[in-house]
Amino acid sequence: MKIHLSIVLAIAVLFPGSIQAQTTWKHGRLHVTPDKTGFQYRDGTPFFWLGDTGWELLNRLTTEEAIHYLDDRAEKGFNVIQITGLSLESLERKNRYGEQPLHNRDPLKPNEAYFTRLDTIVKLALDRQLVIGLVVTWGDKVVRVPGYGADPIIFDEAKARFFGNWMARRYAQFPNIVWILGGDVAAVREEGDFRSVWGAMAEGIISGTGKDRLITYHPSGYRSSSAWFNNTEWLDFNMIQSSHGEHDAPTWEFVATDLKLTPKKPTLDAEPNYEDHPAHPWPKWEPDSGYFRDYDVRKQLYRSVFAGAAGVTYGHHAVWQFLNEREEVGNYADRGWVNALDRPGARQVKYLKYLMESYPASGRERDLSIIIAGQGNSKKDHAEAFRAASKKYAMIYLPVGKEISVNATQLTGKRTKAYWYNPRNGEVTVSATLTKSSSMKFTPPSSGAENDWILILEDADSNSAAFSSYKKK
Template identity: 35%
Template sequence: MFKRFSICYILFMFCITGTSAQEDRWTGNATNLSKGNLRVNSSGRYLEYSDGTPFLYMGDTAWELISRLNDKETELYLENRREKGFTVIQTVILDELDDMDVSSNGEPKLSDGNIDKPAPGYFTHVDKVISLAAAKGLYIALLPTWGDKVDKQWGKGPEIFTPENAYRYGKWLGERYMNAPNLIWIIGGDRSGDGKNFAIWNALATGIKSVDKNHLMTYHPHGEHSSSFWFHNASWLDFNMCQSGHAQQDFAIYQRLLLPDLKKEPHKPCMDGEPRYENIPINFKKENGRFGDDDIRHTLYQSMFSGACGYTYGCNDIWQMFDTGREPKCDADTPWYQSMDKQGAWDLIHFRRLWEKFDFTQGKKQQTIFGNIPLENKNYPVAFGNKDYLLVYFPLGGERTIYLPSMKASKRSLKWMNPRNGRITFHQNTTADTILVSSPTKGKGNDWVLIIE
């Protein structure tokens, strides 16, 4: 009898906590491009299609995609990301790691290294990448250049931009891609927007927007900074992007970047466009260990439940398209094509399923449910919802008293969602306003989402 009970208990716990051998896969195109161009919704908090349907920016970081992958490799990568539920791919035209005369199709990026002479062969390749993504319903969030071409510091360089030629290049890009159905513009590229950089970035953005009125635009800053530091009031900046970066390990970084952005006037949507990469050394030092799939989920759920409009995943081996024969950056150790199925990448689809079940555009942060008890940044719970639903993220699981706000129904159903496999299990029904909840498991790697309806 005891043996039979033990086996049943083990099977039950596996169903709650285990990782499925058959991962959840997205079927069909990543998004429906026929819904129209993207825009900021009326609240100034979220993104939507022109038909009013909410849009989730669920990005992947592929900075070196255009420069380093050939057509067959690009197809392999894009299909993998479509299958995992990504909606956006972030990449760069003039990349950081390779010389101007080096690219996957053997063409130079610029003729004679002149920004006023974009090389036709290379930009035909750029066109094809955008088209391949469109066929899968994937948006390309496109950086015209990486920051080293404006402000070298690191990367191949050289510095080739002035405000004048940046405007001309931007206008040329705007004319070329204004009718692409799947484009989002990202100015910047891991650099500051102050000093001499300000005029160049502003000219590049203004040049694009002088002809392209169809696409949203944001700015990618350097680590632990936000686009809002320099460009929040710029007419061309449609939504803010911060880079929480690869050193911080708790919620404090969002208290410094994301939460202040969400309070700025006028309201603009906000998101983390470069959080901790999976498999990158913590603070770029191998002796610190590497960020893992739980770090991905922490930044994903903590930022989205705080009110972000989207999120970008990153893998250390994929952003640089690392392969044998290429110099590893940031201690990359696995070829990109062997890194596409890391657990953190699989886990994003479970959030997307949750986002599609509940109307996030009508929700807001609900931190009052935790009462007046100070919250520890390393295990910072975040609550989000409205009178119809509450979603509560516990980074390390555990036990906590929560004080439920007024909801439409007096009887509430509580369920646990495992963000590692997407499984949802019933917990209890209650009419109480104060409840003590305890997650099925706790500790590092045992994060949970409590769903209250």
């Protein structure tokens, strides 16, 4: 007799004791670090957020397809998957098992059968040590957003509070949930001020989970959640969407601005330009504008993190929508989701995580003054740099390979050891060990556009930096 896998997993979710016996979440729930710049598990283990965008997973995939996707992302080094509860599609749409999320489009009447599927997805992620960044509802269910569907506005404060609480109580037992409000929408628009509705939803989540949780807000393009919520107690960290409207959107400026705010909170770009997304497709895409490719992705990821972000989220234009032969092509996607899983950018992003995990997670300070010659004159070749507060090491991301001059006197020690780190393949080249000076020239192994490099400088007389121990994974 065959028993469908989704049924087995759904039964396991309904009996929490069996879940705890089967799966161990290694380090405890996620928390903000004491210095308010990043994340760590409950036991103090650092956590570098490397997300993938899987918005439509719940609607468009079978359980077997979801397993394939989650296995692929775990193998590629991702540790967060961003998905939606109530999706950006119509509330009338049925998932692959014929279920709609709500009865009569009413958030007071969730469809148990639909959310049993979400139970399964959360459990599958838990088994793979993946965090689910759960967007409770896409923003068009709170405010009418041009370009989205014709669903009615279904949330006021009371319904938002109820639904947030209902979701939170359902998933309170799971340690791998980060709660995301918003869903590609500004909290204050011409149509009105919707902060109280989102605040009510946050109150519902907190009443259902207690304070041992993380909540954030996913904004519309070219914005940060800090514009509306940095001073609110329920917002634990900020999210940025530098978006897909232009090449080289200054994500580093959003990050730097957020980190200057009081109270201080971690921040990250949760939606930079997706790989294979058409560049600036609104209101009409011009084919000559092209697509964002892996080079465009790398530039945004590295520059946001080097500016001080607590991590970053990658996205692929076919994967977020899980484009397949059953679906209408969304916004000029150029391939299906299975083909897109192995695109170059998706394979390369793990090298950013490996690099950042090779050094202490705290005590990083953005410092562009290290660069004394070779800084770009435009956004497309803008270089980002940071150093350790201990002054034992520094890193510089060069989006265009070219000679650079640096002031190494800001590092400790008499000698400086230099490495070139290749973000395309994770390989390391030892440049030299040199006497430290206020003007040191370095030339990367290759030059020009699409030849981006990271220059790593260490105090050669100290054992505390020790990048020499790095091994490509």
